[in-house]
Amino acid sequence: GENVEQHPSTLSVQEGDSAVIKCTYSDSASNYFPWYKQELGKGPQLIIDIRSNVGEKKDQRIAVTLNKTAKHFSLHITETQPEDSAVYFCAATNTNAGGTSYGKLTFGQGTILTVHP
Amino acid sequence: KAGVTQTPRYLIKTRGQQVTLSCSPISGHRSVSWYQQTPGQGLQFLFEYFSETQRNKGNFPGRFSGRQFSNSRSEMNVSTLELGDSALYLCASALTRGNTGELFFGEGSRLTVL
Numbered sequence: 001g002e003n004v005e006q007h008p009s010t011l012s013v014q015e016g017d018s019a020v021i022k023c024t025y026s027d028s029a030s031n032y033f034p035w036y037k038q039e040l041g042k043g044p045q046l047i048i049d050i051r052s053n054v055g056e057k058k059d060q061r062i063a064v065t066l067n068k069t070a071k072h073f074s075l076h077i078t079e080t081q082p083e084d085s086a087v088y089f090c091a092a093t094n095t096n097a098g099g100t101s102y103g104k105l106t107f108g109q110g111t112i113l114t115v116h117p
Numbered sequence: 118k119a120g121v122t123q124t125p126r127y128l129i130k131t132r133g134q135q136v137t138l139s140c141s142p143i144s145g146h147r148s149v150s151w152y153q154q155t156p157g158q159g160l161q162f163l164f165e166y167f168s169e170t171q172r173n174k175g176n177f178p179g180r181f182s183g184r185q186f187s188n189s190r191s192e193m194n195v196s197t198l199e200l201g202d203s204a205l206y207l208c209a210s211a212l213t214r215g216n217t218g219e220l221f222f223g224e225g226s227r228l229t230v231l
Contacts, residue, residue, distance in 0.1 A: 032218040043121070043207055043222030044160070051218075089160060095218050102211040103150030103220055104173045107160040 002027040004092050006108025014116050019080050021111045023090035024072040030092040033066060033073045034105070038087045047088075048075070080115045087112050119144065121223035123208050129229045135196040138226045142189050142210030148172075149191040150220065151183060154205040163206075166191055167213060195228075203230045 003026040013019050025033075031052035036044035050057045050064045050073065057064050061080075066073040077084055091105040122141040130136050142149050150173075151163040162175040166185035183193040189210075195202055205227050209220040 034218065034220075036222075041224070043209075043224045045222065046219050049218065093218065102148040102167065102213055102218075103165040103209055104162050104175075105160075105220060106162070109159045 002030055002092055002094075002106040004090060004106050004108040006090050006111060008111060009109065010112045010114070012114045012116065013080050015080060015082060017080055019075075019077045019084070019113055019115075021075045021088055021090070021113075022072060023074070023092075023108050024070075025092040025106075026071065027092070027094065028068075028071065029094045029096075032093050032095045033064070034091050035064060035075050036089045036091065036107075038089065038110075040086075044089060077113075080113075082115050082117050085113055085115045121208055121210050121221055123206075123223035123226050125226055126224065127227045127229075129231060130198050131231050132198055132200060134198050135194060136198060136228060137192055137194045138206055138208075138228075140191045140193075140208030140210075140223060142191070142208075143221055145212070146210035146221070147189050147213045148211040149185055149189060150209045150211070151191070151193050152207040152209065152222075153177070154207055154225070155203075160207070163193065198230045200230050203228060 006023045034049035037047045038044040061078045063076040088111045090108040093105045124139045148167045150165040165173040169185045180196045185191045205225040207225045209222045
């Protein structure tokens with residue numbers, strides 16, 4: 001099955017700096033790579049995703065890059081703010097597997113991001 | 118539009134007991150998945166239900182089970198609780214028709230086993 005490795009496990013930055021979180025995956029059939037943000041006491045929330053037919057996607061201060069050959073993808077947050085402090089998870093799945101499977105994601109171990117004011 | 122609702126939010130059980138957790142998906146979402154979140158193992162997939170049928174199952178013992186009702190609401194049950202079952206149990210719903218891959222998570226049910 002799929003295996004997703006995520007680094008670093010903790011990341012501390014100053015407000016205004018950039019933050020980068022990296023993930024690698026093992027299953028070359030994976031074609032959908034979402035990133036989730038989990039704040040204390042809440043469930044994970046999707047912040048950005050990328051599909052295997054795209055190399056990069058950007059949404060305001062957040063961007064994700066995908067290298068299919070190397071099987072890795074990264075989350076980039078620019079101009080970090082204290083409210084960006086949370087746990088970030090990458091995930092991977094093959095949306096074409098099984099025909100009627102919509103909810104199985106393999107998650108990385110998470111990165112605790114702390115943005116200091 | 119209401120989000121994914123999980124009940125109860127917190128519960129404490131003792132070893133050997135059993136527990137049932139409930140999840141109401143977003144209206145119109147027919148797929149419901151369950152995840153276990155622990156500090157050591159992270160987010161692990163338990164199972165997924167769609168049209169009242171289990172579609173996928175993760176690598177968990179048979180003590181973990183679930184079901185889905187005709188209104189897409191889902192329950193999961195853990196029997197013969199062990200200390201290691203202490204975790205945040207997250208439910209996620211997804212569209213089936215017009216699925217984009219996005220999962221919408223509830224806030225979870227935090228289970229403590231003493």
